[in-house]
Amino acid sequence: MKGLILSGGLGTRLRPLTYSQQKQLIPVGNKPVLFYAIEDLIEAGIKDIGIIVGPNKEQVMETVKSIDWDANIEFIYQPEPRGIAHAIIVAEEFLDGKPFVMYLGDNLLKEGIVKHVNDFSKSDAEASILLSEVSNPEEFGIAQLNEKNEIVKLIEKPKEPPSNFAVIGIYMFRPAIFRAVKEIKPSWRNQLEIVDAIQWLIDHGYKVKSAFVKGWWKDTGKPEDIIHANRLVLDEINETKNLGTLINSKINGRVVIEENAIIENSLIKGPAIIGKNCKIIDSYIGPYTSVGNNCEIIDTEIEDSVVMEGTKIRGIKRIVESLIGRNAEISINNEYPRGHKMVIGDNSRVRI
Numbered sequence: 001m002k003g004l005i006l007s008g009g010l011g012t013r014l015r016p017l018t019y020s021q022q023k024q025l026i027p028v029g030n031k032p033v034l035f036y037a038i039e040d041l042i043e044a045g046i047k048d049i050g051i052i053v054g055p056n057k058e059q060v061m062e063t064v065k066s067i068d069w070d071a072n073i074e075f076i077y078q079p080e081p082r083g084i085a086h087a088i089i090v091a092e093e094f095l096d097g098k099p100f101v102m103y104l105g106d107n108l109l110k111e112g113i114v115k116h117v118n119d120f121s122k123s124d125a126e127a128s129i130l131l132s133e134v135s136n137p138e139e140f141g142i143a144q145l146n147e148k149n150e151i152v153k154l155i156e157k158p159k160e161p162p163s164n165f166a167v168i169g170i171y172m173f174r175p176a177i178f179r180a181v182k183e184i185k186p187s188w189r190n191q192l193e194i195v196d197a198i199q200w201l202i203d204h205g206y207k208v209k210s211a212f213v214k215g216w217w218k219d220t221g222k223p224e225d226i227i228h229a230n231r232l233v234l235d236e237i238n239e240t241k242n243l244g245t246l247i248n249s250k251i252n253g254r255v256v257i258e259e260n261a262i263i264e265n266s267l268i269k270g271p272a273i274i275g276k277n278c279k280i281i282d283s284y285i286g287p288y289t290s291v292g293n294n295c296e297i298i299d300t301e302i303e304d305s306v307v308m309e310g311t312k313i314r315g316i317k318r319i320v321e322s323l324i325g326r327n328a329e330i331s332i333n334n335e336y337p338r339g340h341k342m343v344i345g346d347n348s349r350v351r352i
Contacts, residue, residue, distance in 0.1 A: 001045075001046055001098065001099045001100055001101060001117065001121070001172075002046065002048045002049070002050065002094070002095055002096075002098050002099075002100040002101075003041040003046040003048065003049040003050065003100060003101050003103065004049075004050050004051075004052065004087070004088070004091050004094075004095065004100050004101070004102045004103070005034065005037050005038065005041070005049065005050070005051045005052065005102075005103045005104075005105045006052045006084065006087055006102070006103070006104050006105050007024040007034050007051050007052060007053055007054075007060050007105040024037075024060070024105040024106050025056075025059065025060065025063055026220070026226055026306075026308075027290065027292060027306065027308060027309075028108065028220065028226060028229045028230050028233050028290075028306070029230060029233035029234055029236075029273060029290055030258075030273050030275050030290050030291075030292055030293075032063060033105065033106055033107075033108060033220050033229075034051075034060070034063070034064070034105045035067070036107075036108055036109075037103045037104075037105050037107065038064070038069060038071070038073070040103065040109065040112045040113050041071070041101060041103065041113070042069065042070055042071050043112050043113075043114055044101070044112065044113050044114045044117040044118075045114075045117070046071070046101060046117070047070065047071040047072060048071070048072050049071050049072065049073045049074070050073075050074050050075075050076050050091050050094040050095070051064065051073060051074070051075050051076065051105075052076050052077075052078050052087045052090065052091060053075050053076065053077055053078070054077075054078050054079075054080070054081060057075065057077055060075070061075050074094060076090055076091050076094055077090075078090045081191075082186075082190070082191055082192060083186075083187070083189075083191030083192035083193055083194070084102075084104070084191075084192075084193070084194035085180075085181040085184060085191075085192035085193060085194045085196065085197045086181070086191065086192040087102075088102070088173075088177060088178070088181045088194075088197075089181050089182065089192070092178060095178075097175050097178070098175075099120075099121075099172070099173065099174045099175070100172070100173055101113065101117060101170070101171070101172050102170070102171045102172075102173065103169070103170050104169035104170070106169075106219060106220045107168060107169045107170060107217070107218070107219060107220075108216075108217065108218040108220060108229050108232070108233070109168075109170065109213060109215075109216075109217050110213075110214075110215030110216045110217070110232070110236075111213060111214050111215045113130075113170060116128065116130060116170075116172070116211050116213075117172065119211060120172040120209075120211075123209060124207060125174075125207045125208060125209040126173070126174045126176045126177070126201055126206040126207055126208060127171065127172065127173050127174070127176075127177065127198060127201055127206070127207075127208045127209070128171070128172040128208070128209045128210065128211055129143065129151060129167055129171055129198065129208065129209075129210050129211075130167075130168050130169075130170040130171070130210075130211055130212075130213055131143055131165045131166060131167060131168065131210050131211070131212050131213070132165075132166050132168050132212065132213050132217045133164050133165060133166070133212070134164055134165075134166040135164070137158070137161035137163065137164040137165075137166060138157060138158060138159060138161055139157060140157065140166035140167065141154060141155070141156045141157065141166065141167040141195050142154070142155050142156075142157075142158055142161045142162065142163055142164070142165060142166060142167070143163065143165045143166075143167055143210060144162045144163055144165075145163065145165065145210060149209065149210050149211075150207060150208060150209055150210070151198070151202060151208045151209070151210050152202065153199070153202070154167065154195040154198055154199050154202075155195075156193065156195050165210070165212075167195070168213065168217050168219070169219065171194070171198075176201055176206050177197060177201065180197040180198070180200040180201050180204075181197045183200055184196040184197050184200055216232050218232060223323045226306060226323055227304065227305070227306060227321055227322075227323060230288060230290055230306050231288045231304070234270075234271035234272065234273065234287075234288055234289075234290065235271055235288075237254040237255075237256060237270065237271045237273070238254065239254060240253075240254055240255050240256070240270070241255075241256045241257065242255070242257045243257060243258055243259045243260075243261070244257040244258065244259065244260065244261030244262060244263060244274065244278075245261070245262050245263065246263045246264075247262065247263065247264040247265070248264065248265050249263040249264060249265060249266045249267065249268070249280075250266075250267050250268070251263075251267075251268050251269075251270070252267070252268070252269045252270065253269055253270030253271060253272075253287070254270040254271045254272075255268050255269075255270040255271070255272050255273070255274070256272075256273040256274070257273075257274045258273075258274060258275050258276040258278075258293070259276050259277075260276055260277045261274050261275070261276065261277065261278040261279075261280070262278070262279050262280070262281075263280045264279075264280070264281045264282070265281060265282045266280045266281065266282060266283045266284065266285065267284050267285070268280070268285045269284075269285070269286050269287050269303075270287060271287060271288060272285055272286070272287060272288070272289045272290065272291075273289075273290045273291065274291045275290075275291055275292045275293035275294070275295065275309065276293045276294070277293055277294045278291055278293070278294065278295045278296070278297070279295075279296045279297070279298070280297050280298075281296075281297070281298045281299070282298060282299045283297045283298060283299060283300045283301065283302075284300075284301040284302070284303075285297070285302060285303070286301070286302065286303020286304065287303055287304065288303065288304045288305075289302055289303050289304060289305050289306075289307070290305075290306050290307065291307045292307055292308045292309035292310070292311070292326070293309045293310075294309050294310050295307055295309065295310065295311045295312070295313075296311075296312045296313070296314070297312075297313045297314075298313070298314045298315070299314060299315045299316075300313045300314065300315065300316045300317070300319065301316075301317055301318050301319065302316075302318075302319040302320070302322070303319075303320055304320050304321050305319060305320065305321060305322040305323070305324065306322070306323050306324065307322075307324045308324060308325050308326040308328075309326050309327075310326050310327040311324055311325070311326065311327060311328045311329070311330075312328075312329045312330070312331075313329075313330045313331070314330070314331040314332070315331055315332035316330055316331070316332065
């Protein structure tokens with residue numbers, strides 16, 4: 001089998017962060033979300049992986065190439081985001097008629113996909129769709145199943161959902177999907193929808209099975225989703241690892257401190273992760289916080305937050321549930337006239 005990861009799109013729900021970086025590169029637990037998808041495919045024995053890239057293709061390619069993956073990875077350019085089914089058309093030459101796993105690159109899945117790939121390989125199904133039960137089915141693509149857990153109908157964000165079984169964005173296909181994506185028509189969004197392609201398979205007599213994920217699953221499409229995903233990933237830390245330098249400081253709970261980090265006169269309470277070359281001075285880093293590489297946090301309290309690389313925070317007494325982008329600077333204004341001074345991008349949210 002081959003693997004196809006979607007890492008294009010505009011990420012409008014994560015602006016302003018996605019004005020400057022691709023949404024699948026936003027870190028969770030100090031690792032780009034995209035890397036979790038790559039790791040899941042490799043763990044499932046898939047070593048031939050194509051990554052769909054869009055407007056920020058150079059950024060994605062550079063980030064992925066920074067790691068020596070145990071796989072052959074190719075990049076496939078999709079000039080504009082015309083739908084998930086369109087991505088299959090763009091990748092047809094790479095996929096070369098082989099069965100494949102398609103993985104939306106902003107998904108996080110605790111259990112991985114090994115069992116699901118093995119089950120699909122042994123089956124006679126033309127497609128298999130991973131599902132998860134959700135409490136808000138009207139916000140997702142929803143599957144209606146028969147007594148054999150075969151999919152009989154897919155409905156995108158229904159007003160009256162027939163079930164609460166959400167389509168999570170990880171699919172397994174055999175070659176009939178190549179015909180299906182070419183037979184369907186664009187939706188009202190002018191996109192080729194994958195739910196329409198799968199429905200085409202069902203309507204033309206192909207077997208489409210489903211499988212439910214165990215453990216947590218997270219779609220990281222919005223800022224609050226990133227923060228929640230960060231909690232879930234940090235909860236998987238099972239021991240403390242300190243590769244930095246502690247000076248008159250304490251660590252409580254499960255904390256990872258990477259190389260060359262300096263922690264001085266501070267308290268780090270886990271689960272938390274501090275990146276390489278960080279300086280944490282006179283500060284409190286609380287649970288469920290990830291601090292990226294090369295950050296400085298001085299005289300500040302922060303918890304339940306994601307701080308991306310290169311950021312400097314000084315003299316802020318309390319930061320909670322925040323998503324802070326790369327190379328940001330946050331400090332107290334000690335000059336006249338006093339007051340809050342800000343440069344805020346489009347679609348930002350600030351609470352003071």
